[in-house]
Amino acid sequence: MTELRRVYIETYGCQMNVADSELMFGVLGRDGYVRTETPEDADVMLVNTCAVRDNAEQRVVGRVGELQRHKRAGGVLGVVGCMAQRLGPALLAGAPRVDLVVGPDAYRNLPELIDLACGGERLSDTEFRSWEHYEDIPALRQKGPTAFVTVQRGCDYRCTFCIVPQTRGPERSRNLADVEREVAGLVLQGTSEVTLLGQTVNSYHDGQHDFADLLRGVGGIDGLQRIRFTSPYPTDFTPRVIEAMAVTRAVCEHVHLPVQSGSDAVLRRMLRRYTIERYLEVMTQLRRAVPGITFSTDIIVGFPGETEAQFDATLSLVAAADFDDAYTFKYSVREGTPAVRLKDHVPDDVASWRLGRLVETVRANVRRKNMARIGETHEALVERPARRGTLMLGRTRGNHLVLLDLPPTAAGEYHTVRFTGTTGSTFTGSVVQPQMAVL
Ligand code: 5AD
Numbered sequence: 001m002t003e004l005r006r007v008y009i010e011t012y013g014c015q016m017n018v019a020d021s022e023l024m025f026g027v028l029g030r031d032g033y034v035r036t037e038t039p040e041d042a043d044v045m046l047v048n049t050c051a052v053r054d055n056a057e058q059r060v061v062g063r064v065g066e067l068q069r070h071k072r073a074g075g076v077l078g079v080v081g082c083m084a085q086r087l088g089p090a091l092l093a094g095a096p097r098v099d100l101v102v103g104p105d106a107y108r109n110l111p112e113l114i115d116l117a118c119g120g121e122r123l124s125d126t127e128f129r130s131w132e133h134y135e136d137i138p139a140l141r142q143k144g145p146t147a148f149v150t151v152q153r154g155c156d157y158r159c160t161f162c163i164v165p166q167t168r169g170p171e172r173s174r175n176l177a178d179v180e181r182e183v184a185g186l187v188l189q190g191t192s193e194v195t196l197l198g199q200t201v202n203s204y205h206d207g208q209h210d211f212a213d214l215l216r217g218v219g220g221i222d223g224l225q226r227i228r229f230t231s232p233y234p235t236d237f238t239p240r241v242i243e244a245m246a247v248t249r250a251v252c253e254h255v256h257l258p259v260q261s262g263s264d265a266v267l268r269r270m271l272r273r274y275t276i277e278r279y280l281e282v283m284t285q286l287r288r289a290v291p292g293i294t295f296s297t298d299i300i301v302g303f304p305g306e307t308e309a310q311f312d313a314t315l316s317l318v319a320a321a322d323f324d325d326a327y328t329f330k331y332s333v334r335e336g337t338p339a340v341r342l343k344d345h346v347p348d349d350v351a352s353w354r355l356g357r358l359v360e361t362v363r364a365n366v367r368r369k370n371m372a373r374i375g376e377t378h379e380a381l382v383e384r385p386a387r388r389g390t391l392m393l394g395r396t397r398g399n400h401l402v403l404l405d406l407p408p409t410a411a412g413e414y415h416t417v418r419f420t421g422t423t424g425s426t427f428t429g430s431v432v433q434p435q436m437a438v439l
Pocket of ligand 1: 162260331
């Protein structure tokens, strides 16, 4: 290559997409590309997409339309990620100015594909490569105290609403030693918190080691203060995993535990492999083993056949489970998923009404819990400047966000903070001065 080419990547969707974009910067960095933060001065523009709901895809369609305007002569516009995988070459046919369509298992080929696109070809690579871990390619991350580390790719569960098995292929886990090596390297560069990523991350198994071994192994790395992971599957919290969480100091007291519905009948139609009784039992076991643990969840409303009574069961669950946070979604039909064949689709206005009620219920519960936390003291890791104003954003081990009056240079520091107020969702806090020793 004769000159440096500038690449811009815009990322939609989950944390694994954020990690995949860092991986793509790694792939392209090896080939002499440099990163740019704006599409205007990019030679190559990639949109890393999500396919989990229709509105996520519609946003991308709109955005690709806008990005086309920035495409310079000889420039390349690519759609990558789960939507690219789902639609494949059809996406090229529907979007004449898109040159490249690349799925999550084909990022290794990006330099070659981009070269071909520069030569005027329009092409797609959406082959599944179930061996692919990109083990030899270091991700190019933004420097900071926190980092995402993918430990498992793909998914072998078959939740009937979910497109991910079709976009990310079969489940496979990285070797424990490789993960440990990567995390140790990150710590040397100043990272003190990692989030381990996988579609059903606690079903991690590298052939010899399970998720409990992973937590203990990563938790033993010198200098690493915090471990988070997302997203676990409720029934993969084996006693071994719960025990590893309890004894590994770095594992944070927070679990994102997607429940999807509060009704056993709906869970059965979703092919979730637990009942609400079992789900609550897992929560109880975790609360017992990890004092002070907090929970967030994902909930879908309007799944086919969901009756008013079944929706009410979801509202009741929010109270029974006492979630600290919840991400709520209206069911979105995904072509290629088993739920497409289910009857009794819930009318959109009914689903919207249910979503509104659920959001209100969650908000009220979270506000009540957070108000009660005012005055508590917690360890906060200062992550970065807040989006507005001059305050810094910190995060507690329990995953609460807290705004702190600290200078930008405080990023990466750990402080003991007291919650002084809450908006209902995030907190304001003050740094607690360490007590002077009494002589
Ligand atoms: N419709 C609505 N929400 C969905 N999710 C996954 N698939 C769908 C769908 N078809 C939600 C689930 C999952 C989260 C990442 O997205 O709640 O946990």
